[in-house]
Amino acid sequence: MSVPLSLRLKRAVVLSPPLLWTLVFMFIPYTILFVYSFWIQKYPTFEPAFQFGNYVQLATDPQYLRVILRTIKIAFFVSLGAALIAYPYAYFLAFKVKRPGVRLALYMAVVAPLWVSYLLRAYTWKTILGTTGILNSFLMSIGLLSEPSSVFLYNQTAMIVTLIYVFIPFMVMPIYAVLEKIPKSLKEASSDLGVGRLQTFFLVTLPLSIPGIVAGFTMTFCLTFGDFIAPFLVGGPDGLMIANVIASQFGASLNWPLGSALALVMLVIVLTIISISDRFERFGQGKFA
Amino acid sequence: MTMASSNTDRRSRQVSLAAAERWSWLFGITLILGFLYLPIGVLVAYSFNASRSLTWPMSGLTFEWYLKLASNDQLIQAFYNSVYVAVCATALTLMIGVPAAITLDRIDFPGKGLFRKLILLPIALPGIITGISMLILFRAIGFNLSLEAVIVGHATALLAVVVTQVFARLQRLPQSLQEASADLGASGFQTFFLVTLPNIRTAVIGAGMLAFTLSFDEIPVTFFLTGRDNTLPMYIWSTMRRGITPEINAIGTLIVVVSIVLIFMSVLLLREKSGPKE
Numbered sequence: 001m002s003v004p005l006s007l008r009l010k011r012a013v014v015l016s017p018p019l020l021w022t023l024v025f026m027f028i029p030y031t032i033l034f035v036y037s038f039w040i041q042k043y044p045t046f047e048p049a050f051q052f053g054n055y056v057q058l059a060t061d062p063q064y065l066r067v068i069l070r071t072i073k074i075a076f077f078v079s080l081g082a083a084l085i086a087y088p089y090a091y092f093l094a095f096k097v098k099r100p101g102v103r104l105a106l107y108m109a110v111v112a113p114l115w116v117s118y119l120l121r122a123y124t125w126k127t128i129l130g131t132t133g134i135l136n137s138f139l140m141s142i143g144l145l146s147e148p149s150s151v152f153l154y155n156q157t158a159m160i161v162t163l164i165y166v167f168i169p170f171m172v173m174p175i176y177a178v179l180e181k182i183p184k185s186l187k188e189a190s191s192d193l194g195v196g197r198l199q200t201f202f203l204v205t206l207p208l209s210i211p212g213i214v215a216g217f218t219m220t221f222c223l224t225f226g227d228f229i230a231p232f233l234v235g236g237p238d239g240l241m242i243a244n245v246i247a248s249q250f251g252a253s254l255n256w257p258l259g260s261a262l263a264l265v266m267l268v269i270v271l272t273i274i275s276i277s278d279r280f281e282r283f284g285q286g287k288f289a
Numbered sequence: 290m291t292m293a294s295s296n297t298d299r300r301s302r303q304v305s306l307a308a309a310e311r312w313s314w315l316f317g318i319t320l321i322l323g324f325l326y327l328p329i330g331v332l333v334a335y336s337f338n339a340s341r342s343l344t345w346p347m348s349g350l351t352f353e354w355y356l357k358l359a360s361n362d363q364l365i366q367a368f369y370n371s372v373y374v375a376v377c378a379t380a381l382t383l384m385i386g387v388p389a390a391i392t393l394d395r396i397d398f399p400g401k402g403l404f405r406k407l408i409l410l411p412i413a414l415p416g417i418i419t420g421i422s423m424l425i426l427f428r429a430i431g432f433n434l435s436l437e438a439v440i441v442g443h444a445t446a447l448l449a450v451v452v453t454q455v456f457a458r459l460q461r462l463p464q465s466l467q468e469a470s471a472d473l474g475a476s477g478f479q480t481f482f483l484v485t486l487p488n489i490r491t492a493v494i495g496a497g498m499l500a501f502t503l504s505f506d507e508i509p510v511t512f513f514l515t516g517r518d519n520t521l522p523m524y525i526w527s528t529m530r531r532g533i534t535p536e537i538n539a540i541g542t543l544i545v546v547v548s549i550v551l552i553f554m555s556v557l558l559l560r561e562k563s564g565p566k567e
Contacts, residue, residue, distance in 0.1 A: 010477045011396050018389035018448075022407050025445045029422035032429060089321050096314055106318075108556065113325060115548040117506045119522050119529075120541040124332040127343045127533055134331060137344035165328065219413075226415020229508060233529065243417045243509075250421050250513065260425075263418050274413050 037261035046257050054261035064245070068265065071241040074156060075224040078163040079171075079217045085164065086171035086216065091205075094179035110172045118166060119229060125162040126233050129153040154236035162234050163224050170223065171216035178212030179205070211281045218277040222270050242266050333545060336538035343533055354539040364540070367524035374436055374511075374520055375504040378443035382500050385444065386451030387493060391485070393452065394459040412449040416509030419446045424513040434516040442510040447503055451496040458492035459485075498555055502548070 040049040058064045089110065097103045113121060128134045129152035136152065139145040152158060182205060190200040228243035235241075242262065249259030339349035358364060392398075393405055411419055423442050424434075432438060466488065470480040486493075508522050515523060521540075528537060 007477070014388045015392050015396060015398065018385050018392060018408070019404065021385045021445070021448070022389075022404060025423065025426070025441065026407050026410070029426040032425050033418075033422045036425060085321055085324070088317055092314060092318055108552070109322060110325065112549075112552050113329065115502055115552050116329065117522065117541070117544050117548075119506065119508060119525055120332060120537075120544060121328065123525075123529060123537060123541070124328040126529075127335065127538075128328060128331055130343075130533065134335075134343060134345050137346075141345055165324065168325070222413050222415070226417055226509075228417060229526075243415060246417055246421065247512070250424065256425070259421065263421055266415065267418060270413060270415065 033260050033263060036257050037264050039257040039260075041255045041257050044254060046255070054258045057258065058261055058265060064262070067240055067242055067245050068269075070156075070238075071225055071243075072269075074160060074163070074241065075221045077160050078167065078224045079220040081160060081164045082168045082171040082220050083175075083213060083217060086168055086175055087209075087213070090172050090176040090179050090212075093176055094182075107172075107176065111169050114169045121166050122162050122230050122233050125158070125165065126153065129158050129161075129234065153234055154239070156235070156239055158234040158236075159230050159239050162230050163227065166230070167220045167223050170219040174215035174219070175209060175212040178209045182208050214277050214280050218273060221273060225270060226266065329545060332538055333542045335535060336542040338535060338538075341535060343535065343538075354535045357536055358539050358543075361536070363519070364521075364524060367519045367521045370436055370518050371505055371521035374439050374443060375501050377440045378447065378504045379497050379501045381440065381444040382447045382451050383493065383497055386448050386496070387455055387489075389448065390452045390455035390459055391481075393456055408452055409449045411446045412453065416446060416507070417513075420510040420513035423510070427514070434514055436515065436518050436520075438514040438516070439511050439520065442514045443504045443507055446507070446510050447500045450500055450503065454496035454499070455489055455492050458489045462488055495555060498551060502551060 036046075037054055038050045038052070039046050040051065040053065089106075093103055093106055097106065126133075130136070133153065136145065136148040140148065186204055186208075187200055190204050191197070195203065225241075226243050228241060228247055231239045231241045231244050243266075246259050246262050246266070249255045249262065253259075334347065335343050336354055337350050337352070338347045339351040339353075340347075389408055393401070393408075419442065423438070423445065426432075427434065427438050462485070466484055467480055470484045475483065506522055507520075508526060511520050511523055519527070525537060525540060528534065
């Protein structure tokens, strides 16, 4: 009533394209995905049904459970490793670098690789770690190895190293953002009160930077969780992750209902982690703001 | 005497401790930078390596792999396909994303919460879910898998990027600007094109560049939606399946060079953004 018709029309013009787009290309596809997860596969096609067979299969067939747990494990170690490297780097930028120009340059040095193709950044690790690769031939040329070793490539460690490398910018950015906001006066107050530097770090700086760590951890975890390129390039036979299994259900195995169910499991895990971390961050903000 | 000497002792120990700390910081940071850039260095260096195998030590300088690229028709076609996809997807995602950001910033309507959640979902959602859900949709409505399907897929997946970037800028824009414009008798569309758009211009350009880069590099969505045509990353991916070749290093080096140019451009844009406001 209070909004005149002409204004409402104009609003509708602004509003409708994005609204329609999200409806048609997001809401409907996710809904169909959900519906498909209850269908039955009748090779070579699938039939409408409402049954929980696909979910039962995911829960009872140990190979799926193993893949899900492995994906969680790898995503956890990638996030942990990235945090252990990113934190000192971000700390150095925020507190040790005095010149703003140097700080910007070092910050860009970490963020810039995001603009370089993800695929190529993963691929270069394949060329480094392979049996005929650069690391092997280097170790042989300096006499550390007498014959090429296959321990570097096609295993979970190779995947974790590659994924840390690929996703580390997502860890540095949020941690740096919180560290930068910590008032210098807090650290000074702490040292004025006679608290040692190490204690100041553990009692003041680290607790205040937890929201950044959580944000970076969440981002890195979710990105790793959905990855299917690193397992393919540098992972071994025991390196399949959920996304690879989903991809094969939609490809060679042609079992879309099972693939849809697995995709929904993935979706639920990712959304759960995001909402937990959301709550955590809000909690942190409430406490320190 | 003794006290004075023990004081100097302590001081010199402190000085050497500080120096040790300084050096260990520098050492650690250098290690991290090495971890970040050595692989990219390897990628670039081996694109000029004479030997076909990527082993240490390197064996002479060659431009052979670049010349091979120039005569690789499939690769060139894939490159053009990628440009086509990235340009169209970027234009589309900006046309949808900018109004979406304005909607989120300025207009209230029932279901806004769900709309916001849905549109921002792909930022956290693994790309593969966008890929398969759109594959299912296109199959259901009988839309052929093609580069056009990929464009729609990319536009959808990248919407969240554009919306967050533009929305952040809109939030910092004072509401009074719009009110002043309306008070002076400008229509809603005039206000948008003469007041709002110029103020969010750099955010839109920045978001567009980011969307272009991401689309150019995209695999998970493309993987499920492309038909017979390959984009550049899909072509590189299929080459990798057959094994490692220095040609991939050569393509990679070209992409690194283009990326560096884009990074510098975006830094310049950022500077322009913060310049006049501060």
